[in-house]
Each structure stands twice: as structure tokens, then as C-alpha cells.
Amino acid sequence: MAKLLMALLLLMAAMGPACAVAPTSRAETSAALERYRQEFAKVKGTATVPSTSDRNYILFADVMRRVLAEHVKPSPPQVLVEKAVAGLQKKKKDEPGANDRALTEAALDAMLSSLDPYSSFLDSEHFRYMREQTQGEFGGLGIEVTMDDDSGLIRVVSPIDGSPAARAGLRTGDLITKIDELQVKGLNLRDAVARMRGPVGTSVALTMRRTANDSPFRVSLTRAVVKIQPVRYRLEGDVAYIRIAAFNQQTAHSLDEAVEDMRRQSNGKLAGAVVDLRNNPGGLLDQAVNVADRFLEGVDIVSVRGRDPDENRRYTGTPGDLLAGLPVVVLVNSGSASASEIVAGALQDHSRALLFGTRSYGKGSVQTISSLTGDIGIRLTTARYFRPSGALVDCFGISPNLEIKPTNGNTEETHPDPATCDPNAPPPPPARAWKMEELCPDVAATEPKPDADRPMECAVAAIRTRLMGTLIGRP
Numbered sequence: 001m002a003k004l005l006m007a008l009l010l011l012m013a014a015m016g017p018a019c020a021v022a023p024t025s026r027a028e029t030s031a032a033l034e035r036y037r038q039e040f041a042k043v044k045g046t047a048t049v050p051s052t053s054d055r056n057y058i059l060f061a062d063v064m065r066r067v068l069a070e071h072v073k074p075s076p077p078q079v080l081v082e083k084a085v086a087g088l089q090k091k092k093k094d095e096p097g098a099n100d101r102a103l104t105e106a107a108l109d110a111m112l113s114s115l116d117p118y119s120s121f122l123d124s125e126h127f128r129y130m131r132e133q134t135q136g137e138f139g140g141l142g143i144e145v146t147m148d149d150d151s152g153l154i155r156v157v158s159p160i161d162g163s164p165a166a167r168a169g170l171r172t173g174d175l176i177t178k179i180d181e182l183q184v185k186g187l188n189l190r191d192a193v194a195r196m197r198g199p200v201g202t203s204v205a206l207t208m209r210r211t212a213n214d215s216p217f218r219v220s221l222t223r224a225v226v227k228i229q230p231v232r233y234r235l236e237g238d239v240a241y242i243r244i245a246a247f248n249q250q251t252a253h254s255l256d257e258a259v260e261d262m263r264r265q266s267n268g269k270l271a272g273a274v275v276d277l278r279n280n281p282g283g284l285l286d287q288a289v290n291v292a293d294r295f296l297e298g299v300d301i302v303s304v305r306g307r308d309p310d311e312n313r314r315y316t317g318t319p320g321d322l323l324a325g326l327p328v329v330v331l332v333n334s335g336s337a338s339a340s341e342i343v344a345g346a347l348q349d350h351s352r353a354l355l356f357g358t359r360s361y362g363k364g365s366v367q368t369i370s371s372l373t374g375d376i377g378i379r380l381t382t383a384r385y386f387r388p389s390g391a392l393v394d395c396f397g398i399s400p401n402l403e404i405k406p407t408n409g410n411t412e413e414t415h416p417d418p419a420t421c422d423p424n425a426p427p428p429p430p431a432r433a434w435k436m437e438e439l440c441p442d443v444a445a446t447e448p449k450p451d452a453d454r455p456m457e458c459a460v461a462a463i464r465t466r467l468m469g470t471l472i473g474r475p
Contacts, residue, residue, distance in 0.1 A: 158280075235265055306384075334397075
């Protein structure tokens with residue numbers, strides 16, 4: 001199975017300062033850190049062990065203590081050091097002349113990346129990149145990717161709307177086999193992502209396969225500043241279509257403006273809304289809460305639970321519904337992740353919307369991005385979130401009320417494997433399901449065109465015919 005998401009777009013984050021928190025077992029932690037100092041000297045080939053006042057050692061110790069105290073799942077200190085030492089050894093083998101700072105960063109990267117697919121060390125370039133994404137503008141190709149374990153290749157999770165990748169026609173499920181002339185097989189995900197990034201205006205060639213058995217094809221993409229327009233919209237007759245591409249600092253405000261404009265265009269006679277979250281990889285937690293709140297009254301939206309019960313948070317909406325109870329359909333697919341799943345799960349649990357499409361990705365964890373010294377930082381998974389019903393999204397995703405697969409042949413889906421993601425996690429209860437014949441019989445009876453957007457067509461038809469409200473109200 002494919003590993004969980006990582007890469008070119010921040011999925012969901014909280015920003016916070018770096019701080020060392022007292023570990024639960026000082027003796028065990030001290031022993032592990034002493035071992036790290038000894039192994040560091042061995043890797044360097046010197047008898048001089050780093051001092052406890054050495055700035056690189058202080059950096060490593062601070063991050064390790066933070067992991068022990070704050071990561072969502074406990075890890076033994078000695079196991080963390082084993083991973084760090086493996087990173088040291090690999091760095092020394094690959095770059096025999098690496099200095100102490102480079103070795104330390106390699107140790108941190110190996111330790112953090114071993115925790116889960118989202119935790120990582122952020123060097124100055126990646127730390128700047130993460131901050132840019134939350135502001136809605138960054139340079140690159142505009143794709144989010146994951147490592148595909150079965151093939152050893154890089155799999156596209158989703159292209160970002162309007163990005164070079166989207167304009168080149170890349171799709172969810174596409175496999176990247178080469179970056180320029182370099183074979184992807186054998187690269188780790190971090191190195192592959194680094195090779196796809198580069199100065200704005202430069203080009204990179206990707207060799208792709210649509211599925212594992214398809215013939216390869218080659219696309220050339222020019223790196224660009226990717227400006228994420230979080231909300232796009234239009235009227236489908238009297239139905240508002242709202243495409244939310246990402247959850248950045250402008251999303252909730254842009255949603256307000258979109259609804260106001262469409263209400264004005266329709267002379268105040270909107271029949272309902274289709275909220276399209278397909279291939280939306282997420283973004284900021286507060287924006288997800290604000291968007292869900294636009295459609296809900298003062299009800300629970302999401303709860304976030306970490307290691308420390310005192311730090312658990314429940315997010316509740318405020319009175320007022322932006323669409324005054326009009327019917328809403330949310331479109332989701334396997335590229336809908338994180339913040340998208342918060343919105344979809346809250347609206348589904350409170351029977352405020354029906355979900356059409358395919359199962360969402362299943363990324364229900366929160367990463368805290370913290371600044372360390374200078375311009376570097378870490379991204380650490382500190383909590384998981386739960387739907388209002390109490391269901392866990394992580395590993396399982398959110399199942400639609402009406403499953404409709406795309407008609408363009410792009411049926412590849414990317415999900416974490418619950419068995420490896422968290423074998424102890426309880427699966428959510430099945431969603432109440434309908435068929436197309438019940439909600440949009442005319443669309444179901446029509447032979448789809450190759451480029452038809454069946455989930456969208458069915459959603460608009462269900463809202464116009466008022467069948468949604470009739471069926472949802474049945475026991």
C-alpha cells in the first residue's frame with residue numbers, strides 16, 4: 001500500500017514556538033542521549049565525544065525531548081536514537097566530508113521521519129516553503145505526492161488547481177518513473193521532491209505512467225509561483241457551485257464573498273449549493289472550522305486529541321447558517337484530505353449535507369510546525385482529530401452517502417492502509433447510503449459522456465428536484 005501523504009502541499013498545521021518539555025523518564029532519556037553522543041563520535045571517526053554544551057548536540061537533544069513529550073504516539077528514547085544513528089551513518093557514507101551541522105540535521109531528519117509520514121525536519125528551504133503555503137503562494141510544480149510501496153515509484157495524490165501540474169494534465173494516481181533522466185526507483189520521497197523543486201522559470205521533465213501497467217509518457221513542466229485561489233464559484237442555473245481548492249488564510253473570507261455574489265446574481269433565489277472538495281489536500285485547521293461553521297449552527301465541528309488530555313480541544317460553531325438551511329452536497333474523492341475531511345465529516349454527521357463521490361483520503365492528524373534556531377524548524381504530528389460523531393478520520397477517511405466513480409477512466413485511489421496506519425483504531429460506523437436512482441434518477445438513466453462530471457451532475461439534479469430533503473427525512 002502507498003504510504004501516507006507527504007510533500008508538495010501542507011495538509012493541516014498549527015503554528016507554534018519550539019520549546020523543550022520535560023520528558024517522563026529523565027534517566028532513560030539521559031541514557032539515550034549519552035548513547036547518541038558516543039555514536040556521533042564513532043561516525044565521525046574521532047575519540048572526542050561532543051560536549052553537552054555543543055550547539056549541535058543541544059539542538060538534537062531539544063528536538064528529541066519535544067518528540068518524547070508531544071508526539072501523538074509514545075516512542076522509547078533508545079528507539080529514537082537508533083533511527084537518528086542510522087541517519088548519521090547514511091549521511092557519512094553518502095557525504096564523507098559532511099560537517100557536524102549536516103550530520104545533526106541528517107540525524108534529526110531520520111528520527112522524525114521514522115515517527116509517521118508527516119513528521120519531518122525542516123531545513124531553511126523547507127521551512128520557508130511551509131510558511132509560504134499557509135499564505136497561499138509558493139514556487140514549484142503544484143502537486144502533492146506519496147511514495148508507492150508496491151512499485152517503488154512516486155504517486156500523484158492530486159494536482160493543485162491552476163498549477164503547472166494541473167495544466168499538464170497530471171491526475172490522481174499517476175506514477176512518476178523519472179525526474180528528468182533520473183530513475184525514481186531507489187530515491188526516497190524527500191530526495192524526489194527536492195529534485196522536482198527548483199527556481200521559478202526553470203523546467204523539469206517527468207516520465208509518467210497512468211497505471212502500473214500503462215506505457216510511459218513524458219511531460220515537461222515549467223516551475224512557477226503557484227498562487228492558490230482557494231475558492232472559485234459559478235452558478236449552475238439556480239444552484240451555487242463552490243470549488244474550495246485549499247484551506248489557506250483567505251478561504252473562509254473568499255467563501256463569504258462567493259456566496260454573496262451568487263446570491264446577488266440569482267436575485268436571492270438560490271436552490272442550494274454544491275461544495276466541491278475533490279483533490280483538496282487540506283490546509284489550516286482554523287479555516288476548516290470556519291468553513292464548516294458557515295453551514296452549521298452552534299454545534300460541535302471537530303475535536304483534536306493529543307498525548308496530554310489538558311491540551312485536547314473541541315471546536316464548536318456559532319449560530320447562523322450562510323445558506324439558511326438550503327440543501328448542500330459536498331463532493332469528495334481520495335484526494336480530499338485533512339481539513340477537507342473536517343468539513344465533510346462535520347456536515348455529514350450533522351445531516352447538513354450529503355457527500356457524493358468516493359471515499360476521502362484518511363489523513364486525520366495535526367502537525368505543529370515549530371521554529372528552532374534561526375530559519376529551521378520541525379513538523380511534528382501532535383494530535384489526531386475526531387468527527388462530531390466520535391469517529392476517527394485517520395486511516396479510514398470518510399465514506400460518501402452516494403458513491404459515484406469518475407467516468408474518465410481515472411479510477412486510481414490513494415489511501416493509507418488501516419492495518420499499518422493504526423491497527424488498534426476502531427473503524428467508523430458505515431455512512432447511510434443511497435443510489436443514483438434515488439437521488440438523481442434522470443442522470444442515472446443517461447449514458448455518461450467520457451468527460452462528464454457525474455458527481456456534479458447528480459448533485460445539481462438532486463438539489464433541483466428536492467429529492468434530497470425528501471429522502472434524508474425518511475427514517
